[in-house]
Amino acid sequence: NAGVTQTPKFQVLKTGQSMTLQCAQDMNHNSMYWYRQDPGMGLRLIYYSASEGTTDKGEVPNGYNVSRLNKREFSLRLESAAPSQTSVYFCASIFSTGTSTDTQYFGPGTRLTVL
Amino acid sequence: DAKTTQPTSMDCAEGRAANLPCNHSTISGNEYVYWYRQIHSQGPQYIIHGLKNNETNEMASLIITEDRKSSTLILPHATLRDTAVYYCIARRRGGADGLTFGKGTHLIIQP
Numbered sequence: 737n738a739g740v741t742q743t744p745k746f747q748v749l750k751t752g753q754s755m756t757l758q759c760a761q762d763m764n765h766n767s768m769y770w771y772r773q774d775p776g777m778g779l780r781l782i783y784y785s786a787s788e789g790t791t792d793k794g795e796v797p798n799g800y801n802v803s804r805l806n807k808r809e810f811s812l813r814l815e816s817a818a819p820s821q822t823s824v825y826f827c828a829s830i831f832s833t834g835t836s837t838d839t840q841y842f843g844p845g846t847r848l849t850v851l
Numbered sequence: 852d853a854k855t856t857q858p859t860s861m862d863c864a865e866g867r868a869a870n871l872p873c874n875h876s877t878i879s880g881n882e883y884v885y886w887y888r889q890i891h892s893q894g895p896q897y898i899i900h901g902l903k904n905n906e907t908n909e910m911a912s913l914i915i916t917e918d919r920k921s922s923t924l925i926l927p928h929a930t931l932r933d934t935a936v937y938y939c940i941a942r943r944r945g946g947a948d949g950l951t952f953g954k955g956t957h958l959i960i961q962p
Contacts, residue, residue, distance in 0.1 A: 740894070765872060766956070767947045769947065769949050771928075771952075776954070778952030778953050778954050779895065779952040780952070780954060781948075781949035784947070784948060784949050786947035786948070787947075793936070794948075794949055795949075809925070812896060816873070824892060826894050826895070828894075828895075828949075828950075830947075832947040833853075839885065839896075839897040839900065840897070840950060841897070842895050842896070843894050844893060844894050844896030845892065845894055
């Protein structure tokens with residue numbers, strides 16, 4: 737049971753390049769999330785997927801797109817990277833129901849630098 | 852989610868109890884108090900949560916005031932490995948939307 741895995745761990749891009757961050761979970765969770773964390777700050781929600789087939793914007797969605805590929809996988813795409821997107825990106829998942837108090841499990845993060 | 856307020860940083864001696872406060876004066880009746888921690892830029896790790904009763908698990912205890920406007924996370928015997936940023940989050944039960952993180956409290960355990 738690997739939990740939440742993210743690839744790659746590190747990435748350096750040039751301004752204008754594109755890339756996709758991958759996230760997978762093996763806990764049969766239905767909801768998945770992408771956050772970013774800038775230095776000295778708490779995490780901010782980019783997008784989330786409450787269930788397979790649905791996605792919703794979070795606090796800071798501009799410049800990103802997401803795909804919920806299947807129940808296990810949730811990818812984040814930067815179409816044209818900008819230096820302001822230099823950050824650490826965390827994926828998370830949870831088994832969410834209308835009455836649950838289950839907690840989110842986080843991946844180890846992807847450290848992205850845009851030059 | 853209700854706004855939470857935490858001190859920016861705290862020190863604690865190794866082996867002593869670390870008491871981390873959190874204010875959530877606007878918390879609503881269906882919002883739980885969750886605590887997470889983040890060790891050295893790793894992914895956040897769940898610690899404990901509660902509604903109105905005190906809670907204890909293998910990691911920590913959570914004390915919530917009777918009016919639910921504040922709470923305290925207690926690490927009973929802090930070790931150097933407990934040095935981390937601790938986040939207090941108010942969140943409604945069963946919500947599928949994301950967590951709202953503040954800046955948290957940077958707890959430094961001194962040898």
